[in-house]
Amino acid sequence: MQRFINDPDDLVDETVAGFVKAHRDLVQKDPMNARVVTSRFAPQEGKVGIVTGGGSGHEPAFIGYTGRNMVDAVAVGELFSSPTAKSFADAIRAADGGAGVAVLYGNYAGDNMNVRMAKEMVTPEGIEVSTVVANDDVCSAPLTDREKRRGVAGEIFMWKIGGAKAALGGSLDEVIAVSQRAVDATRSVGVGLGPCTLPAVGHPNFQIAPGTMEVGIGHHGEPGTRVEPLKAADDVADDMLKIVLDDHDLPEGTEVVVLVSGLGATPINELYVLYDRLETGLEAAGLRVHRAFVGNYFTSLEMIGATLSVMALDDELKTLIDVECASPGMVVTG
Amino acid sequence: MQRFINDPDDLVDETVAGFVKAHRDLVQKDPMNARVVTSRFAPQEGKVGIVTGGGSGHEPAFIGYTGRNMVDAVAVGELFSSPTAKSFADAIRAADGGAGVAVLYGNYAGDNMNVRMAKEMVTPEGIEVSTVVANDDVCSAPLTDREKRRGVAGEIFMWKIGGAKAALGGSLDEVIAVSQRAVDATRSVGVGLGPCTLPAVGHPNFQIAPGTMEVGIGHHGEPGTRVEPLKAADDVADDMLKIVLDDHDLPEGTEVVVLVSGLGATPINELYVLYDRLETGLEAAGLRVHRAFVGNYFTSLEMIGATLSVMALDDELKTLIDVECASPGMVVTG
Amino acid sequence: MSSFTRSDLTDLFRAFAQRMAAERTLLGELDGEIGDADHGVAMADGFEAAARALANVEDENQTLGDGFTLAGQVLLNAVGATTGPLYASALTRAATTFGPVQEVPFDHLPALIPAIFEGVERRGHGKPGDKTMLDAWWPAAHVVTHESDSSSGTVECLRAAAQAAAKGAEDTRAMMASRGRAARLGPRSIGHLDPGAVSAAALLDVLASWAADHERLT
Amino acid sequence: MSSFTRSDLTDLFRAFAQRMAAERTLLGELDGEIGDADHGVAMADGFEAAARALANVEDENQTLGDGFTLAGQVLLNAVGATTGPLYASALTRAATTFGPVQEVPFDHLPALIPAIFEGVERRGHGKPGDKTMLDAWWPAAHVVTHESDSSSGTVECLRAAAQAAAKGAEDTRAMMASRGRAARLGPRSIGHLDPGAVSAAALLDVLASWAADHERLT
Numbered sequence A, B: 001m002q003r004f005i006n007d008p009d010d011l012v013d014e015t016v017a018g019f020v021k022a023h024r025d026l027v028q029k030d031p032m033n034a035r036v037v038t039s040r041f042a043p044q045e046g047k048v049g050i051v052t053g054g055g056s057g058h059e060p061a062f063i064g065y066t067g068r069n070m071v072d073a074v075a076v077g078e079l080f081s082s083p084t085a086k087s088f089a090d091a092i093r094a095a096d097g098g099a100g101v102a103v104l105y106g107n108y109a110g111d112n113m114n115v116r117m118a119k120e121m122v123t124p125e126g127i128e129v130s131t132v133v134a135n136d137d138v139c140s141a142p143l144t145d146r147e148k149r150r151g152v153a154g155e156i157f158m159w160k161i162g163g164a165k166a167a168l169g170g171s172l173d174e175v176i177a178v179s180q181r182a183v184d185a186t187r188s189v190g191v192g193l194g195p196c197t198l199p200a201v202g203h204p205n206f207q208i209a210p211g212t213m214e215v216g217i218g219h220h221g222e223p224g225t226r227v228e229p230l231k232a233a234d235d236v237a238d239d240m241l242k243i244v245l246d247d248h249d250l251p252e253g254t255e256v257v258v259l260v261s262g263l264g265a266t267p268i269n270e271l272y273v274l275y276d277r278l279e280t281g282l283e284a285a286g287l288r289v290h291r292a293f294v295g296n297y298f299t300s301l302e303m304i305g306a307t308l309s310v311m312a313l314d315d316e317l318k319t320l321i322d323v324e325c326a327s328p329g330m331v332v333t334g
Numbered sequence C, D: 001m002s003s004f005t006r007s008d009l010t011d012l013f014r015a016f017a018q019r020m021a022a023e024r025t026l027l028g029e030l031d032g033e034i035g036d037a038d039h040g041v042a043m044a045d046g047f048e049a050a051a052r053a054l055a056n057v058e059d060e061n062q063t064l065g066d067g068f069t070l071a072g073q074v075l076l077n078a079v080g081a082t083t084g085p086l087y088a089s090a091l092t093r094a095a096t097t098f099g100p101v102q103e104v105p106f107d108h109l110p111a112l113i114p115a116i117f118e119g120v121e122r123r124g125h126g127k128p129g130d131k132t133m134l135d136a137w138w139p140a141a142h143v144v145t146h147e148s149d150s151s152s153g154t155v156e157c158l159r160a161a162a163q164a165a166a167k168g169a170e171d172t173r174a175m176m177a178s179r180g181r182a183a184r185l186g187p188r189s190i191g192h193l194d195p196g197a198v199s200a201a202a203l204l205d206v207l208a209s210w211a212a213d214h215e216r217l218t
């Protein structure tokens, strides 16, 4: 492992420590729980709190989306593991400004259970909690089983939209409704070209043979829908777009927001090569790109590969995606 | 090569194409030269133009620092190759708002020659050109030969400072003077854990044996000052900081700006692990971190490794680093 | 007849923790095949934290119910993942089963198994055949509730339960996952053991051995 | 006696381009050892662009000076890197040497070599011994200006120059780089050939062979 680590058991704590130091203008550690990162601007009296959480190793997700007009508090799990129910509960407490808390997270069994238990813990304290579960990962289950699909990079859209709605004074019900609309309007797909290694394990926990690619790979290396010979970037982009658009029948003229995220070890110029082709394909399908994000937004340690997320906009989603925000992982200027 | 590429010969053009599409709110392609990217806000009548340029494969550098209050025009070279003199000349023309152009670039033989020739081309057209050459890479030559040192990630500080000074209405001489001060106040060092491959070559052009690291590596894999067994992250951070601080005797109480950049394939959480230790070390040395940037700011394709850059602040540098800016690679909010 | 006391509980958890530490790498690798490779870390860290907590707060007034509740809470707060809430729920259930008493007759010990099964089932909404830890806990619970008669001894009962769990874990190899991360794999999960079932079978193996040692020593 | 015409210039550059394409991988690898692996791409692309431009604008009014200037400009605009400006400067110098004439006597051809040497030297501020392309161009230029007497033929002179360049390139193996990217390596550059010197020697080899073929055919 050619990696910058000390004791693998300390990796998450050291990541959080470095993160809150580097971004102290935006974030801080929860004094009560070292596995909770909160926005400097939270809680805000009368504002709906936005909470998320998930396993580590996806940086800048999840902690990186903490900040102004974004997420108020994040529960931090071990590498690729759901945070504890207690951390989710403490994140909810930290985000609560008296107007209720929206927990916007991804569809993994552990997260589902831990969030449910956290809600049970804080409800007696008088904190109103509602949840939205992102399930944007097309290849993780068929459309007929949509509620089984995982949440991946499209979660960032959910946070951006929910965070903006809360910032504009939306009620808990309104924040939940529009965040759910963001999820419903989002589809993602990942393509893996190389595996990743959990430092405590020491070797890759799955293999992608050189010369092949795994289409539909999950964020923890969960195998995809098919393994096939590695194609030219344009063909990969076409395949990704087809998977997303086939699943998501969008009327011509729809405006979309696009996110192309590297999985950790793919050179950034290649993400632009993919984006170049993707935008061409979107326009050929009669869609218009309102905004694009290209970079390492939601990684999986040093996995080689990329994800595509497309969110279809309605008027409100469009307004909200453009609302100014400042977080270490995403800044939108006014 | 597990990479998203089409024909390797098209990689740079496709990168630029995808980049200007994705960031069309901030940048555009020069209509006269496909290897020049300009800011949407340039040229600005009466403002000093800021130009840079360099080889591709370092994304988001160099193109990513084009934007508001940052670089006005960037000349784009082949992978790891200086842009042509013509591209530098066209970038200068595109940035020129009548108040002269500051070309702020890194110290490589090719860039030196091509910038010099570009200057010869545009001077007869009445454009005043001055240059600053970054040489922040400590390990590329001894302190006694400082003018031989290369420019690496510390260039970003030079652009930020120069861009801010120009935005505030500084004259060409003032922009040059303060950009030079930024360079003089900056030291960088890189540590490589794994090589990178130029797609046209198809295999790594240097090797780093597993279990070892190359301390002082250059941005194109130029070998460092020493190869040694890979250490724990904290020890690597200590070594990097020692190299930077030994070269740059800073009085106690000095405020600094810190940049920790991944080289392309290092997981982002590990950059925070390094930063955690680095900040501790800086404070132990009596220095105060005014601002930190941690992420993939100046990469080398899929090299594994990281660079550290430290800039010592004086009052003006501090004011300028805080000036609001918006570019795809760096946003500072007001 | 001997009893199962609060300090036996600590001892049992110490044995669980040692075994999970020993299986850590294997469990990580099994999870790597069809999940995300963290099951070894989750089980080892979780049971270590629970064992340590049980040892630390062992005092005269603690009941078995308190002990199981504590173990569940600590596991929940230490682990996250899927394992945290599932085993926390299981141990909370066991706390109810064992109740606010300082000790129970030794032959009550097998009741721990159906309690854990029910706790996991209730929290995870799964069923046997989903290719999860339930495929180990369910056959073991079945042995305890249906197949053991009072004539056979406690240790024999626990041994039979452990064997049923081992077989159940082995049977997950032929199953297609429909719960947890491995569900994504669908048919491609077939041929791999479920890591949660394997760790469950290991816990049951520890329980049977611990009981055998305990009986011998008392 | 035969002459060297503007269309011969196109032909010569076609031969340069072919050879650089053939050496592309090798040059990339040599540059990879002590630089950044792009020298093969730079030389191949640059000379291909120059050859194509010379072929495209070949008309009656073009002089040799125009041709060299064009080749230099195109190379400069096509390549960047260090190679672009160095060879552009070299070819601009050659344009002056050959001048605004449609052709020169064939035995003027060797004058190309010192012209290139001087152009590279002037642009790069280097000197022989720095472990650069000058270590090939300099001994070759020395052969042309000092060692060849008019009694020996043009082709022999060019052959001798090419041999001197090949030896010069080989000698870079023992040198420590003090210019260009490899300078960073200091002592660790020793033992590796300088890619720019190797490509220069290859160009000189092409020049000698091309001249031999040309003489035979005319």
Ligand SMILES: Nc1ncnc2c1ncn2[C@@H]1O[C@H](COP(=O)(O)OP(=O)(O)O)[C@@H](O)[C@H]1O
Pocket: A080, A081, A082, A109, A110, C031, C035, C036, C037, C038, C039, C040, C042, C043, C081, C082, C083, C086, C120, C124, C125, C126, C131, C132, C133, C134, C179, C180, C181, C194, C195, C196, C197
């Ligand atoms: N709903 C469920 N009910 C019972 N067991 C489950 C359920 N979901 C997952 N599991 C078990 O959890 C195990 C994985 O645990 P672990 O790797 O620790 O957590 P995660 O899946 O969150 O990474 C699986 O092997 C399976 O046995």
Ligand SMILES: Nc1ncnc2c1ncn2[C@@H]1O[C@H](COP(=O)(O)OP(=O)(O)O)[C@@H](O)[C@H]1O
Pocket: B080, B081, B082, B109, B110, D031, D035, D036, D037, D038, D039, D040, D042, D043, D081, D082, D083, D086, D120, D124, D125, D126, D131, D132, D133, D134, D179, D180, D181, D194, D195, D196, D197
């Ligand atoms: N100042 C100089 N004078 C002469 N030749 C030089 C000089 N600097 C570099 N070179 C030559 O350039 C070669 C490298 O060219 P190339 O790889 O194309 O460009 P870069 O070094 O910019 O990547 C070196 O091998 C060396 O021969």
Ligand SMILES: [Mg+2]
Pocket: A055, A079, A080, A081, A082, C036, C038, C081, C082
């Ligand atoms: Mg997990």
Ligand SMILES: [Mg+2]
Pocket: B055, B079, B080, B081, B082, D036, D038, D081, D082
């Ligand atoms: Mg180069």
Ligand SMILES: [Mg+2]
Pocket: C031, C035, C036, C037, C038, C039, C181
């Ligand atoms: Mg797991």
Ligand SMILES: [Mg+2]
Pocket: D031, D035, D036, D037, D038, D039, D181
């Ligand atoms: Mg080179």
